[in-house]
Amino acid sequence: MRKKIVAGNWKMNTTVPEGIALAKAVAEKAAQTPEKVDLIVAAPFTHLALLAPVLEGSKVQLSAQNCADHTSGAYTGEVSVDMLKSTGCTWTILGHSERRQYYGETDEKLVEKTRLALEAGLDVILCVGENLSEREAGEHFHVVTDQISSVLFHFSAEQMKHIVVAYEPVWAIGTGKTATAQQAEEIHACIREVLGSHFGLQVAEDTTILYGGSCKPSNAAELFAQKDIDGGLIGGASLKADDFIAIAMAWQSV
Numbered sequence: 001m002r003k004k005i006v007a008g009n010w011k012m013n014t015t016v017p018e019g020i021a022l023a024k025a026v027a028e029k030a031a032q033t034p035e036k037v038d039l040i041v042a043a044p045f046t047h048l049a050l051l052a053p054v055l056e057g058s059k060v061q062l063s064a065q066n067c068a069d070h071t072s073g074a075y076t077g078e079v080s081v082d083m084l085k086s087t088g089c090t091w092t093i094l095g096h097s098e099r100r101q102y103y104g105e106t107d108e109k110l111v112e113k114t115r116l117a118l119e120a121g122l123d124v125i126l127c128v129g130e131n132l133s134e135r136e137a138g139e140h141f142h143v144v145t146d147q148i149s150s151v152l153f154h155f156s157a158e159q160m161k162h163i164v165v166a167y168e169p170v171w172a173i174g175t176g177k178t179a180t181a182q183q184a185e186e187i188h189a190c191i192r193e194v195l196g197s198h199f200g201l202q203v204a205e206d207t208t209i210l211y212g213g214s215c216k217p218s219n220a221a222e223l224f225a226q227k228d229i230d231g232g233l234i235g236g237a238s239l240k241a242d243d244f245i246a247i248a249m250a251w252q253s254v
């Protein structure tokens with residue numbers, strides 16, 4: 001059975017004290033959420049070492065939002081996978097569309113970052129998704145297939161056990177426009193098929209695929225009810241503990 005996950009991406013939000021307060025609130029409420037759902041919060045680098053003890057003993061796991069594509073050395077401003085690991089975090093998001101769009105993150109860089117993260121013992125949430133013009137041109141299946149194969153086909157079936165895919169249509173991120181459950185499901189099914197064609201049916205069946213893009217308490221249950229949607233990567237709504245927990249609670253009715 002593949003894992004059900006609700007992960008919060010805080011992006012560049014919250015000061016350290018605000019982040020600690022938010023993590024405390026999430027950790028406290030996490031115990032109410034269905035047992036089958038894993039919870040993750042992806043906080044800014046500055047917060048990680050301080051959040052690890054706050055989340056310890058709760059079901060909430062800690063993630064970074066990015067990592068360096070080198071192990072150490074003269075890379076001013078970068079944060080290595082070993083540094084992340086030493087904070088107590090166990091995950092990193094990679095390839096978020098904001099990093100692809102604003103920081104020139106290429107699939108080649110993502111192969112390297114994913115490799116380093118896995119070698120350091122971090123699990124990875126790899127984000128993929130088409131932008132509005134690609135969707136309007138009907139290229140969404142092609143774009144997502146290409147992103148998946150360009151990065152994930154460099155890894156083994158064994159390594160895939162430590163990789164979660166997040167499908168995030170760029171036009172739905174932070175815009176209030178959610179993909180319909182059907183639009184999301186057809187891409188999730190396509191991702192599973194692409195994984196199956198390369199890794200075989202078992203890996204395809206076992207890989208958790210999250211939906212991200214204006215997911216909120218009011219639409220989470222419909223999205224999570226889809227056969228190939230295994231949870232959500234939540235941006236804006238993860239900044240309020242009650243909303244984040246309400247999204248996780250949507251699994252109760254599914």
Ligand code: PEP
Nearest residue numbers: 173174212213214235236
């Ligand atoms: C995200 O950035 O990963 C995201 C899904 O954002 P939002 O939920 O705010 O659309």
